[in-house]
Amino acid sequence: MNFRGVGVPVAPGSDRNSGLEDLLEQAGWSRTQLANAVNRTAAEAGMTLKYDQSAVSHWLSGTQPRAQVRPVIVEVLERKLGRPVTSAEAGLRSPKPGRAADSTDTTDSLLDLGRADMDPSRRGVVAAGLYSAALAVPLFAGEAYADERERSVRPTGRIGAAEVATVRTMTDRIADILDELGAGHARPMAAAFLVNTVAPYLRASATGPVRRDMLSAASDLTYLTGWMAMYERAHGLGQQYYVKALRLAQEASDHVTYCRTLRGMSLQASNLRYGQKALELADSAAEAAPDAGPRLVAFLRGQQAHASSMVGERRRAFERLREAEVALSRADSRRESIGGYDQAAYQFHVAHVLYETRDLPGSIAALKTSLRVQPKQERQGRLHANAVMAQRQFEFGHIEEACTTWGTFLDDYVGLSSARGDEHFTTMRKRIAPYGKLRAARELQERSRQVAGMKG
Template sequence: MRQFAQAVNRVGTEHGTPLKYQRASVHQWLSGHLPRESTRPLILEALARRLNRPVTYEEAGFPQAPGSHDQPNTVDDLIDLGRQDMDPSRRKLLTAGLYSAALTVPAFAALTSKASAEDQDRLTRPTGRIGMGEVETVRRMTGKIADILDELGGGHARPMAAAFLVNTVAGYLRADASEKVHRDMLSAASDLTYLTGWMAMYERSHGLGQTYFLHALDLARESSDLLTYSRTLRGMSLQASHLRHGRKALEYANSAAEAAPQAGPRLVAFLRGQQAHASAMVGDRSGAITRLKEAETALDRADSRRDAVGGYDQAAFLFHVSHVNYETRSLSASIRSLQDSIRVMSPLERQGRLHAHAVLAQRQYEFGHVEESCASWGHFLDDYEVLSTARGDEHFDKLRSLNFPRVSPVVRNLNERIVDVANLKAA
């Protein structure tokens, strides 16, 4: 009973709602007392992680979840999700959705064979209202939103993405079009939905991010877009690794690689890098090193063009090298790889640079390099002052919690700047 209570508490902490349940509470639940409604999904997630499979409300003896339905529709559900994400009064409740670490994603081939017959009527459309121009509009807007994410942060970019999904893309998905145009529109919509999920993940709204990712998978499946399906699974692997679910991260990363056997070298590098990180998380150092070598080889063969959404470059590869070194307890090598990653990072990638400097600063602090850590935190604050990002907030909270082992002019200067930035953010 104590372990069960601890497991529920851990899920609550991850969800942003710390709990203090003890064995007496579990005894009450087992005796037939219904937990609070807000606690029930946390209990289901704790059970699912233990059993390694989803657990339903019915199995647990709980009343059905409010608002559940049996026949989901990809476009309708996406519109509903986007509308709630656009509404400031609803967004807080929406972002409180629970991340599921026991979610199982079917193989792409199984999904396409199952969906083929039921989607055919909807995919074959008469000549109509939209053409490739509208598809190109969605792709260009996705690129522009990705640029805003890098320059200003997800706090500004995600509401724009949600509004564009609801007000424009949803109409395109329902418009008459040739089969090819409609499939291309589904693929473009999947890219945008994936990016929106990525931003939600970066804003620490992990349940919401996972929901967007699942919609992106549905759209990619309907358009028979193996590459976007694969890339979305890779994003889900990154999310799982960030939340320290190593085996789930590896499962998603391997599924992503299996879904894209004909991927180009840049995407192959993208996938192998994530497989390397996840392999290191589960203790497979040899497998991680092998995957890193494969990622490096593939990246060497890639052309100079980098996708706006989900692109992979030398900086991203070196970041993966750093993760593998860190997971295998080569802390000094991890720090060097991170420094190399930052050196080759584009100056336009402020979001990525902010995150990289914060991670570097924390690892330098862990290694006992106090002055170097302060300098890296200073670079982090340069970007944090102008970006709207919940991940930046998370790093800033971590910075404020640190107790530096000695006071020096460098430490004093950093502490003074922390106060200034906190006042700026509170204004």
């Protein structure tokens, strides 16, 4: 979508938009800066906007922006101010009333989201939803609602332990496909399974313990689906799945999945460079899991370390890394297919902390260690780690070494469907383009052209 117009004209004599004016002042932004931020953020939702300071001047004078643009303006202001902003506060008319994004019935809202995600005609629209940096997450209530809600569900048959096992097994299989073939193939399967199988199970009658188990299993799969959406750069969609995973975990009184999902949300915030938000979410996850096992503790401390380093808390970051290392040393050898944490993940966190604290050689060394101990079947993780390491080697001035690492990245990239992989591929080609005099760069350029032809 490409919008160049200012918005909807108002009748002569309309009042100035003092709400937007106040928010602009709070943000410390000029009109041009607001326009540029709106243009950038709209690109996340598939819109091409070309606003400048004159458009903002019209909005301040009372002209209403187009309906499609108003949520973008609100989101931009939320991100800048670090707090929720309502349409009314910004002097903007709310979009036409419709069904809320999150209804009180978690199952129905999950069904709506899954249907939209699996529909090819709507997938692009739902995936382009905006990430909200000011989103408030549901707090863990500390008690299960499954028994209380048993009478209120709309029965569609009866389920037992076998149906719970089906969801758990399918979730593990989807995680395996994610590792082997990429999120581009795995996520549509997850969305279809949520709609066609999990949602009916959630509506079926069951005993209290079985219902809690099913809610927990559904939360696990929803978390995984959100993680895949995030990995595919559909950040608004991923955030929606994450919130639904939190609500399902709440109803099941499942501390582990609740905390793991919060940690996933922290990772998403850190990917988008919202360091303070990442730290808040990581700390919230840790606070909600006082009795967590050692592997989950390590999982959470590692993310706290990364987020702390992003906001300049160097001492705290290294303290959290030490805590993660100690916890991981106490964990058993069991491999978790969903949200697991191992030495490879720990070393990846070490690499992030060292990079944020300006130790580029140390970060590269940690990435090499992470790749060395990474399970062979985790192609998706290896793809990302090699791409990150190549970019840091390039940044350090080791161009030929970076080319070798990018070559290893291409080995996995050709067999994976991954939007993040596509992003890394584009970055690689841009980085090496000026280095045609180097043999390693020329060979990599030639191979990248071949790969682009295969992917095209």
